[in-house]
Amino acid sequence: MTEASTALSADTTTIPDASAEASARPWLDASLPIEERVELLLAEMTLAEKAGLFFQTMITMGEDGELAEADPTFGLPSNREYVVDKRMTHFNLLGVAPTAGAIARWHNRLQELAASTRLGIPVTISTDPRHSFTENPGAAMLAGPFSQWPDSLGLAATRDAALVERFGDIARQEYTAVGIRVALHPQVDLATEPRWSRALQTFGEDAEVSGELGAAYIRGFQNGESFGPGAVSTMVKHFPGGGPQKDGEDPHFAYGREQVYPGDRFELHLKPFEAAFDAGVRQVMPYYGMPVGTEYEEVGFGFNKSVLTGLLRERYGFDGIVCTDWGLVNDAAIFGQPFPARAWGVEHLTPAERMIKILDAGADQFGGEACPELLLELVADGRVSEDRLDTSARRLLREKFALGLFEDRYVDAEAADAIVGSAQFRAEGDTAQRASITVLSNRAAAAAGETDAPVLPFARGVKLYVEGIASDVAAAYGEVVATPAEADIAVLRLQAPFEERATMFENFFHAGSLEFPDAVVAHVAEVAASVPTVVDVFLDRPAILGPIVESAHAVVGNWGASAAALLDVLSGVAPAQGRLPFDIPSSMAAVEASRPDVPFDTADPLFRFGHGLSL
Structure with missing residues (x-):
């Protein structure tokens, strides 16, 4: 399908004639090798057009697929200002749209806007995960019109690499239908610190499982060995592994900036990334954290030349795109609250100096930033060379050509509604939800006095x-x-506990103690004293389940499952198949004594990795 025919099926605006463009713009000749096309385009670009490539940040869509005006809530400029004034061409779509067709129409209008610029470079749209049950604007979005699946921890609970690759393939079809071409995932960090708030989007605590499933995920999104116009480019994160956070605190915040390795397991955290490289991952995102007590410079990984150049580029030979995590250069405001740049270890540097250090480290793109004018000042002052811009610009342009965006930048908005969230895709997501549900305990309800059989499965009716x-x-x-x-019988659904923090944004990142409040434990005990009771816990972190297990007759874990999927398993309609993707610790004392970089390091865990009962 050509650009013009696709866009005209979606909108009524006029699209420039593709053949006329090709004669004036030789880089549009698809018969030429990509590297030659990159050089032809690069030679035509002004410094301002090159600088625009270096910034990838959040963007919103207008109502029902219209272009968005400035958004004061999130402090974002209008779509037009991004594309026309700032010459930016990479954006991370924020928010949940009501329909796939609306996303597709907005995407086409944004592409038309990009086509109207001097060189007509197409935009590349990325997204955080948006196929699950969680919404954290710093990590993931609700599924909305997309098919709904367990989070990555739930996929890990299935232990099924074929299922994970199938998820990636379905997500690829849904993403490309609306114009999303970069996945800011998978997250293959090892969840070795039980308190860490980002475990939910990982594949758990085991390096081998994380590597195997992460590679399957990448193959699904990137269309196996056929990376090209039908693929979604994946950005594996957070290199070189974000799990070993001091006290489990997250480095989105200053109190969580340190990554520590008391068990000397830095190399272990690289293993899942090695599997991702073998799978052909195209892009890498380093984490915010700064390593403490290692051979590497004690600055955030996005600033860290010893990690990005020495380790990633030289040791692993990675020549794909490196995009920093969001907001390393400038202070900002989130939900009206001041939010400092995550410039850990280089807080004393100016934004310009931070930008220079990031480029010197070996990164290609500034995530969550929209200040090409600052980069242009650095070039004008001679502090950044145009040759350095060209090095990264080549990688960024190469990806646009490889994805086929110059040949077919538009999508079919009518087809999007039929593809995204189709009955088949939703059914497969439901099956995965059921397969991930993990039964941890299941004992007889002795108080009933009639049977010694476990309470699960319960009888319908x-x-x-x-x-x-x-x-x-x-x-x-x-x-x-x-x-x-x-x-x-009673069925209670609980959220794994977390501590309330000072701001709304902090509370999206569940952190702190893993112990349930006394009131929750007492309530479960009260219900269980009256009736056989099943407790299902959303285990976005490995909660201290001992007090719940003691009183409830059955305890179940999930990582994103509908009530119907849960009840199908509890009633025996679907088999219980899930297996724990991490240890469940026995106490907070055991968690606090464990080493953050060492997997399976809490003493005497209540349930071991891989535990799961069949019904």
Whole structure:
């Protein structure tokens, strides 16, 4: 499908004639090798056009697929200012749209705007994960119109590389249908510090499993060995491994800036990345954290030449795109609160000096930044050479050519609604949800006095008391009653605990203690004293489950599953197949005594990695 025919099926605007463009712009000749096309285009670019390539930041869409005006809530300029004034061509789509067609129409309009610029360089749209149940604007989006799957920890709980690759393939089809061509994932960090808030998007605590599943994920998104116009480029993160956070705090925030390696396991955290390189990953994102007590410079990884050049470029020979994590250069405001740049170890440097250090380290793109004018000042002052710009510009342009964006930048907005969230894709997501649910304990309800059989699976048609489940969903499995005393069985859904922090943005990152509040433990015990009770916990972190296991008759873990998927497993409609992707610690004392860089290091865990009961 040509650019013009595709866009005209979606919109009524006029698209420039592609053949006329090709004669005036030789880089549009698809018969030429990509490297030659890159050089032809690069030779025509002004410094300002080159500088625009270096910035990838958040962008919003307008209502029903219109271009967006300036967004005061998020402090974002209009789409036009980004593309026309700042000459930027890489954007991370923020927010959840009501329909796939709306995203596709917006994408086409943004591409038309880019086509109207002097060289008509197409935009590249990226996204954080948006196929699960979680929404953290610093990490992931709700699924919205896309098919819904467990988070990566849940995929890891299935232990099924073929399923993970199939997820990647489905997500690839859904992304490309709306014009998203870069996945700011997978996240192959090892979740070795139980308190760390970013575990949910990892594949767990085991390096071998993380590498195997991360590679399958990449193959699915990148169309196997056929990377090209139908593929989504993946950006593996967070190199060289973001799990070993001091006290489990996250380096989005100054109190979490240090990564520590008391067990001397820095090399272990590289293993999943090695599998990603073998799978052909195209892009890499270094983490915010700064290594402490290692051979590497004690500055954030995005500034770290010993890591990005010495380790990534030279040791591993990686010549793809390196994009920093978001907001390393300039201070900003998030939800109205001041938010300093994550310039850990180089806080004393000016924004200009930070930019120079990032480029010198070996990065190609500034994530979450939109200040090409600052980069132009550095070139004008002689502090950054045009040759240095050209080195990264070649990589960034090469990816646009490889993705086929110069041949076919538009998408079919009508087809998008049929492809994204199709019945087949949703059914496969539902199957994955069921497969990930992990039964941790299942004992007899001795108080019932009639049977020694475990409480799971429960029989359909029983009297159900539920919390955290809509009554109309539960009604398909039994008679919903108002109190535990009336019920044959109770099902309670809980969130793994976390500590409340000072700001809204901090509270998107669940951190701190893993112990349930006394009131929650008491409530579970009270219900369980009245009726056989099943507790399902959303284990975005490995909670201290001992007190819950002691009182509840069955405990189940999930990493993103609908109530219907859960009840299908609890009632035996679907088999219990999930296996823990990490250890469940026995106490906070054991967590605090463990070494953040060492997997499976908490003493006497309550449940081991790989544990999971069948029903």
